[in-house]
Amino acid sequence: MSSLGHQCVDLGEIEPAGSRHLGRRSAVLLTDEQIVVGTATGDVVSFDRTLDEQWRADSDEPSGSLVTISALEGNIVAGERGPAGAVRCYDAATGERRWRYETATDLGAAQTETRFLLPFVADVVTDGDSWYVAARRYERTDGDRQFRSVVYRFDADGSVAWRYETDASPISLDVSGDRLAIAYNRCPGTHQCGLVVLDATTGAERLTWDPGTDGQRRVGDVSLVGDDVVVASHGDYHGYRLDARGGERSRIPLATPESVDGETVYAYPNHVHATDAGAVFVTGNTYPAEGRETEVRHPNEHTAVGVAPDGSQNWRESVGGFATGIGTNGDRLVVPGAQHFRDRDADAHGFCVLDLADGLVRAVDTDGVVSAATLRDGLAAAIEEPVAYHDEERRRGRYRLHVESLG
Template identity: 45%
Template structure:
């Protein structure tokens, strides 16, 4: 699906000065949230877009002209860049684009950043096993990727998982991998739980892994691994009886912020897992005779400031409710002591955060209970002050990335079940971060 210069249009839509690049056709999202099927990443040189059909395109960061296009073996759901080498044997001088997939093979593939040519491929299905059903939820899925280092010391970290169910028997198979810039696997950490997030500390010495579902022998929502060896250093858990444990993790120095699905709270942990503070976020709350809750899905911590993002309202007795949890779809920041710093509405479901230069970027998709198109936007917030802005879309924002003042967002079309019309298109938007 190569694109010509004519595919790039001047931004005259609801996102103002953003430039837009059509990405072709995709199945229209509905009232409920669809699985992750798009990815975007921004560097000094390129804007990289990954699509539901595996198409990966590198656009020039300035002109947005196509530099190269390739096709990933699976749905392209994650993109990162790995710094290149210094001319030594088996290490490329050029940067490497690493794409994570969801599909039959759960492929991780490295592409040359200049040409798009494949450098190496690793199929995580060999670690987590073949799917027992050919439906998206059962396919091998690389849920998170991190990169660190340069040259021969460059390394890529990935968490991959697969789910299966046989009657009442539900199982997860998962592996955390460290892979060198040459594609060699350095270590593996395997469990029977479902990883949802990873984060590397600034020194590149520890890797935090958040586990969302713990159905088997593995019983810890957070495990901190030695980044060089993969050996566990310490673990932590909210201590809740349900199988849900952690939604996201984020390092801040030697501390780790955790968004807990188990008790719907936010935590800041010190070395070894010592609890420094916790805050109520989406905890069970009575509203008009119903007990409601909302999951804290994301967290970012830096320089003593921690921001959590919550998701949809759910009722304890039923998934359907006309009421709303008071903290649904909000971003809330806290200082180093756990005291409130600022909070704001994100209004729609956030698939994932990206952060650059102290700015948190949140692609906000539909609110499936309210079904208000005004929730469709990318929103950004200064971590220190909460000030920011937004770009509105007709469709839903499902992936976003920020780098050096530039934000890139993928919009997907959506059709609410009670409206009978399609809103938006499958489009890549690129524009500046500005305050409203």
């Protein structure tokens, strides 16, 4: 498909994003034959590799934005942020729905219909036999944050093999062999471990780890490589490589507190992808140590950092804006660039493809913000969303799918 070059197709009309991030509301997946999009309106749309639409599965009732999507042996599974927090499975060839599970049955109904309070399927991954799903619901009571969350193993027919329940906030999963790793980005309750590794078959705990820092922030992402676990720590803004028992192999500062123009600022490491070639960590927005607003910028905000297997830094590359997630394939990853909500720099909209060992492979500019991206077999696919910043009288970009040939 190297002849494709760069192509895009409209996905319809949605309300534009604003200056502040509202979280994921789209998802995209590349399979051997398809490009599958989960839309902000709750539809699943399949395109062939020439971007001709194959089928469209309309949203369920009640429905929400589709924010994560995965494939296994002729099946597509999509997860919602919406009133039901549904996990939906479709026939990959026809779009016929095979099963549906409402995580709100376990998590409870939203406190209000506010987007951040809706049940949220944070991640779906597969080991080739089963799906693993992390879902959560958030509410505020007397000013305190509270979470209820469940991690599931679903068999191919939609039956639940096991559940792992906590009062913390799961943000991502990774599965390798007989291990399932869970990253918890907030732990305000009794569950005080930012990382949990389960036996993928039984759901039994095999390892727990935490950065040991004060406050609710713990782990932003996790990646399994060999017998090791690589962790992006929200607690102390470092990247860790742990052995199978949780022992520290290496630790690298990523966006640790730093004085800039007399103000102390930091940024959270939100994503990580690791293979035998090394690891890449991706950081997010600048925050001040005091308050929420700042005019200065951390030098490592919105930055991808390439780390060698021994824990030393290989390279660093700006990714322009906040990345709501990353797409991975072997030793490469694609990073979508959404809003830089402090600077609102429209020149930074787009996505970039990175190699774990060598850094930047390709950067693609877009008019709107990019909210989701994936790559496979020499292709990168990304979802552009329109954006209307509060201090501009214009709308930038459209809701569309971009496909880039990497040669």
